[in-house]
Amino acid sequence: MRAASGSLFGLAYGDSLGKPTEFQDYPAIVARYGPGGPRVLTGEPALVTDDTQMALAVGEALIEVGPHLTPDAFEPVLRRRFLEWAASPENDRAPGMTCLRACGNLADGRPWVRATQADSKGCGANMRVTPVGLVPGLTEDQRAGAAQLQAALTHGHPTGLAASELTAWAVLWLRDGLAPRDLLAALRNRCAEQRKIYRGDWLGELWQRPTVSSPEDFIARGWDECAAALDRVATALAAGRFDGDPCLATGAGWIAEEALATALYVYLISPDEPVTVLGRGAASSGDSDSIACLAGAFAGAALGLAAWPVDWQTQIEYADRLFRLGTTWD
Incomplete structure (x- = not known):
């Protein structure tokens, strides 16, 4: 089945298809591609955005650290991988300012809890977390802690942390x-189960804010906002009206819980039609590449590599790196 490869390549395919539609309104997308959105990769190679680049950074950091995944082992490797991405000449795909600012602070040598953008819950937190869901053999604490820490290095808002963990668990x-x-329903249950669990070994003093009384109250806000976003997905699916801009139903995706919600929405409409899922995600008025890349990660995790057009494997940018990660975890 090659589920890990299917998920990673699906992420990159969605990212590439959503790249030209990001920052376009829905009527303009439909005028160019039709209501189904773009469904054919273009370019040799088909270029991706910072979403795939940073997912590769997370995945390669996980490979480098190996099975003994701890916060002390993961943080310096992840920091270095993020800084390599930030300094790369290929970092020219309209990267998010939150990631760039945080990486600038990390490059100055600040502790990550001082480098992160404390109030940001942008989708940069979870558009790169898919590899954490694919690594086999992790304990629950390792997977949850790594999902939240990779977000927290740049996005310090509790909703970014919770959305990243939920994204990783959906893939898993x-x-x-x-x-x-x-x-x-499984994701909604996890929100309830994890609502008061602050992973202090991984997050340290991140919770300490002037208006926050405890680490449990800090993280509960993130889980509550994610639960509300999941409820909007359930409402939209129950309504059964799947035409038009998906962002109108579940959010534009610029923030982490909306990126998760809208990716889930476009995936769950037709989970057995992966290319349709990507097109629907890319035909969105919000953060189209992030929505489509997460939806592709979900579809590929469920259906495996064979679900995607064979020729896309050699056309997509970074195919060699995606292949190495996928074959390690398949």
Whole structure:
């Protein structure tokens, strides 16, 4: 089945298809591609954005650290990988300012809890977390802690942390065979179960803010906002009106919980039609590349590499790096 490869390549395919539609309004996208959105990769190679670049950075950091994944081992490797990305001449794909500012602070040698953008919950937190969901053999604390820490290095808002963990768990559960129809309820249950769990070994003093009384109250805000976003997905699916701009139903995706919600929405409409999922995600008025890349990660985790057009594997940018990560975890 090659689920890890399917998820990573699906992420990159969605990113590439959403790249030209980001920053366009829905009527302009439909006028160019039709209501189904773009469904054919273009370019040799088909270029991706910072979403795939940073997902590769996270994945390669996980490979470098190996099975003994701890916060002390992961943070310096992840920091170095992020700084290599920030300084790369290929970092020319309209990267998010939150990531750039935080990387600038990390480059100055600041502790990550001082470098992060404390109030940001932008989708940069979870558009890169897919590899954390694909690594086999992690404990629950390792997977949850790594998902939140990779977000926290740049995005310090609790909703970015919770959305990143939920994104990783969606990938994990789909890879392990959870039926798509059961995914939303499972994610909603995780919000309730994790609501007061602050992973201090991984997050340290990140919670300390002038208006926050405890680490539990800090993280609960993130889980509550994610739960509300998941409820909007359930409402939109129940309504059964799937034409038009998906961002009108579940959010534009510029913030982490909306990127997760809208990616889930476009995926769960037709989970057995992966290219349709990508087109629907890319035909959105918001953060189209992030929405489509997460939706592609979900579809690929569930269906495997064979779900995607074969010729796309050699056309997509960074195919060699995607292949190395995928084959390590398949």
